[in-house]
Amino acid sequence: MFTSRLPIAVLMSGLLVGSLPAQHGPVKSATHKETKVESHGVVAGAPSHDPAATATTSSSCSALSSLQGDGPVFPETAGPGFASFVDPSARVEMRTRVMIGCRSFVAPFASLDGSAGPIAIGDDTNVQDNVSISGKLVVLGDHVSIAHGATIAGPAVIGARGGKAAFVGFNSYIDGAMVESDAMVTHLARVSPGIVIRSGVKVLPGKWIRTQEEADQPSLGKVTAVTDADRAFMAGVLHVNGNFAAGYTELFHSAPSQVRGVGRDPGHSDFNHDADQPTFAGRAESRPDAKLRVIGGVQMADSLPALEAKAGRSVAIRADEGEHFHFGIVGQLQDRVTFHALEHTDIDIGNNDAFGYHVVVHGGPDDGSTPHELTRIDDNVIVKDWSVVFRSKLGKGVVIGTRAYVDGSHLAPGTVVPDRAIMINDKIVGYVEW
Secondary structure (H helix, E strand, C coil), X not given: CCCCCCCHHHHHHHHHCXXXXXXXXXXXXXXXXXXXXXXXXXXXXXXXXXXXXXXXXXXXXXXXEECCCCCCEECCCCCCCCCEEECCCCEEECXXXXXXXXXXXXXXXCEXXXXXXXXXXXXXXXXXXXXXXXXXXXXXXXXXXXXXXXXXXXXXXXXXXXXXXXXXXXXXXXXXXXXXXXXXXXCCXXXXXXXXXXXXXXXXXXXXXXXXXXXXXHHHCCEEECXXXXXXXXXXXXXXXXXXXXXXXXXXXXXXXXXXXEECCCCCCCCCCCCCCCEECCEECCXXXXXXXXXXXXXXXXXXXXXXXXXXXXXXXXXXXXXXXXXXXXXXXXXXXXXXXXXXXXXXXXXXXXXXXXXXXXXXXXXXXXXXXXXXXXXXXEECCCCEEECCEECCCCEECCCCEEECCEECCCCEECCCEEXXXXXXXXXXXX
8 A cells, every 4th residue: 555665664663663654754843933834725914832842751651551441531540731631522443443642632523443454643742623533544744733624534644753744635535545744635625545745745725645756746737845834833733733732631630520511611821811601692601511612701692592403513612723603593503513713813693504524614823805714604605515715704695515615715695615626715716626
């Protein structure tokens, strides 16, 4: 399946001794600077945070912990700054085959299925909401980010032990492939079996990489070079999720009911200072038995029972990074819908909006509007299955087609975005190829 660059036997031996195989040299420091939005859908509005700052302590975390027991903290006796946190809503099958390192974070409703083979998650790595990982063997190295809704089907390798950051985007699909450290697969992209996405390469949104030539040749239009802005973005994602691992561990130890169902966010971070409680119809609530995962500064016009009646399974509304989410009366939330936002950005959802299966709505900086930090969806909007809405504003009655990608755009009332369209900065630049 893979080339000789990283044989399966080497991966298996690394798993058996409780550590991930080394592939690359030490992490180099990133510069700290503000960056602008890139043109192909990878946001770069977050400041650069150097993953090497946390990697320097990894010598005390040479072994992976099996996800046995009830969790959610691994190793069970570890405290903030060392422990990994697996949200209680995450589904873990064959726990003895699923292993995790230190300071890693597994978000609500992620699925880690070890029944077909082992899954290894390294240090300082994050598996975000509604991600699905399964297959004969899946290895996530250190400093890896698997963004909301992505699917990893093994045998697959993302990143490397001690390697630079690697990133897999919203609702993307890695199918039996390798993504090296310092590489990116952006949103709604797909990589076929046996392909290697090499260091320094970024797969563009919606592209389907089916040959190694497509993965290696920018002239074919499916890949480009990773930029300094991309690296700053990846470092920022790692910084935030490292804080989540520590913050949710501390929250679990101090108030364990708050890490289930409806509860407050950890707060006390450089990007989210206050620990906020969600409100429903004007009433602050904490409900560990709720089927939804609603976290932090979320204001819902619906009561919690009314919202649950209109929501499917595995719905995550998480205001623990960006905050101040405001929802009108919800129309429908189908299964596996995720709402999240980059730090210092907000989300505002109108009335009677309908969100289809596996939709991701994500806030982020949008330089083309005022205020630039607000992602807004107006009334009577329909976002169909598998679509992604990122740092955009949608007017009343907008319809987003199935598996479409909308980024940095301001859509007038009544706009219809076709199925699989890739719309960046108000222009359709292509179509999702799968």
